[in-house]
Amino acid sequence: MEITDLRYITNIVFTSIFGVFGIYHLLSFLVLRHKILLYYFILIFGLTLHWSLSLIIHGTFSEQVTLIASKTSLTTAMISTFGLLMFTKSYLNISQNNHPTLATIYKVFAIIMICLPGLHILNNIITKIDWLNSSLVMLAAIIALSTALLSLFSGIRLYKAEKFNKYYLYSYTPYLLGSFLYIGAWFSQKYFNIDTDLVILLTSILVTFQLFLFSLLISYKYKSIEDNTIKIQIEANSKLTTEVEKQTKHLQIAKQDLEYQNGELEKVNKLKNKLFSLLTHDVRGPLNNVGTIVEMIESQLEESELKEITKKLKNEVTDRISMVNVLLDWSYNQLEGVTLDKKLCNLDSIFNSIKNEFKRIAIDKDIDLELAISCQELYIDENMLKVILRNLTSNAIKFSKEGQKIILSSNCTSDIVTIGVKDFGLGMNTDWQNSTDNNSGPTIRKGTIGEKGTGFGLMITKDFVEMNGGEIICKSEINKGTEFILNFKNLTNEQAIPQI
Structure with a gap:
């Protein structure tokens, strides 16, 4: 078949370009494991599939194959739109924590984009209601246009929220213009049967330029993320070093205090040992002498009331000597260094x-x-x-x-x-x-x-x-x-x- 049709050539060229972009970003995601690269791949993958369908619809394929390709275009459009939605959400860092209202809107849009292709496929296979099919296609076009506007609004709303957000708004212009041109061409061709080959070519150029800008944008943002990560690590290391030095000084002071306390304790222990030695000598000895004297007195006395008193005194002294001996032994055991x-x-x-x-x-x-x-x-x-x-x-x-x-x-x-x-x-x-x-x-x-x-x-x-x-x-x-x-x-x- 001779390829002379402008639209056919356009579809082949730009489908190939989109495919190369898609493969590159898929490989980037597999290596770097960053979600923004995955969402960007989904955007490009949807565009590649969508442009590929035009090759089938305007080619020399059978009527049945052409019809299936036409019915599938809603699904591919929703895939690329879903990729754009999630890419914008990830790039602008929209979450329930920092932007709860916007995050909820994005969640609703994502649910609609996931459900629409399923309803469209079920209708074509089971119910085959023409007006429902047209309504779903129209809803898909509205969602695609609304997503483009939501992305534009998010870029304006969060223009100063982060460093690279303003660049997103600048680089989004070609995609926005391309979206309006493509949807306008789709309406014109579907309802007014107007030739849109030139518009499609212009849209393809704008989308390709847009993909190139987004790729640069992702590269700079990813580099910024790495720089911030390194900066955070350096700051954390600096804080950790400062804290370690601070704790080291505290430990050195504590060590000095402990050494001083140990020295004082050693002095106290030496004093305690000296006191114990004095107690042993000055208490135990005299008590034993008292016991001996009482025993001598008792032996010299005749049987009388005084001797009974002396005997009781001797027993009392003996008890006290025994008690003191035990107490001194026990005290000795409590001394350190035994x-x-x-x-x-x-x-x-x-x-x-x-x-x-x-x-x-x-x-x-x-x-x-x-x-x-x-x-x-x-x-x-x-x-x-x-x-x-x-x-x-x-x-x-x-x-x-x-x-x-x-x-x-x-x-x-x-x-x-x-x-x-x-x-x-x-x-x-x-x-x-x-x-x-x-x-x-x-x-x-x-x-x-x-x-x-x-x-x-x-x-x-x-x-x-x-x-x-x-x-x-x-x-x-x-x-x-x-x-x-x-x-x-x-x-x-x-x-x-x-x-x-």
Whole structure:
């Protein structure tokens, strides 16, 4: 077929131009993933399809193919119009947040453009009502023209809203003129049968020029977006750097304050240790001397009322000495920097030392102190073990009645060394550990002859056992007695300190 018809040549040329523009912007969208490029591709794609239909309508195709192409032109027109609508909305940054009324209008237009092709296709396939078909075509033309005017109005309305909005209004002029010319030519040809080839050519030139301007506009806007993004990142980095420097200065000041406080705390701890040493020397020693003097006085007195008073005084002093010893031991445990001095201890020697220490008090209450030593050695801090046994033995004597006995025992297996202190006295509440764990105050109880107990003895015992890696177990029944069982790992000095 010889291509001599001006319109046919025009359609081929401009369809090819639109197709190249469309492919370029589709590839740009796939690479850059920016929505404005997708909407611009839809605009160009609709134009390409619309111009392609003219090749079929004015070509040498069959009447049926020509009719289908004619019916399809409404759909292609709506595709390009929808692309223009969404492109304008995206370019001018119209949203419900900043321009709610305009955003709603755009949403209504978009819904109409999506529904119109569907109604048109259904009418042509099912109902085939001519007047409805003409009405839908007319509505589509009105929507296309209204979209052009809405885009123009949006450009004017948002002229100063953003930097590049004014350029949109300038570059929109060719498309607006082309839209009016094309719709006017369509009316003239449809209703007055006027030749519109020259108008179509002029419209094609205007639309092509418009596409070129829009492409430049998108490039500059995208570059502006990138520049703004970089600017925002630089500002954010600058703020972050400033904030980091500020926080660093605060941390340095806080570090200096902490170092100063640590220095002051170290001074306070040294002073506390000195005060503790003075208390140990100036309180414990004189009390022991008082006890000795009272005992000497008692031994020189004949049986009389004064001797009974002296005996009670001696017992009172002994209680106070015991209480002070326990309190000093407990206070020592609360000092920071307490270290263990573990070594292999002879249990036979330690048990006998404890028995001798409490011999006089036990005789006064007619209590028998029995030793059942099956295990001879334990790897432990010796001073702490003596404090533990002293506290448990003192309590056992305190809460035992005259004529009863107390058993200090040691047993061992290959893994465990067990120390036991058992009495057959008043018994106690075995839930005492909860009060110490919760840091509540110690429970004060009185012994069988009115001796006072502060409860600090059990607290220091528990702390010292756990510091040496042991476990304390209490078994007791009221009026049947109490047994404390201490379990320690069976380690020798060589096992505890690996050879290198």
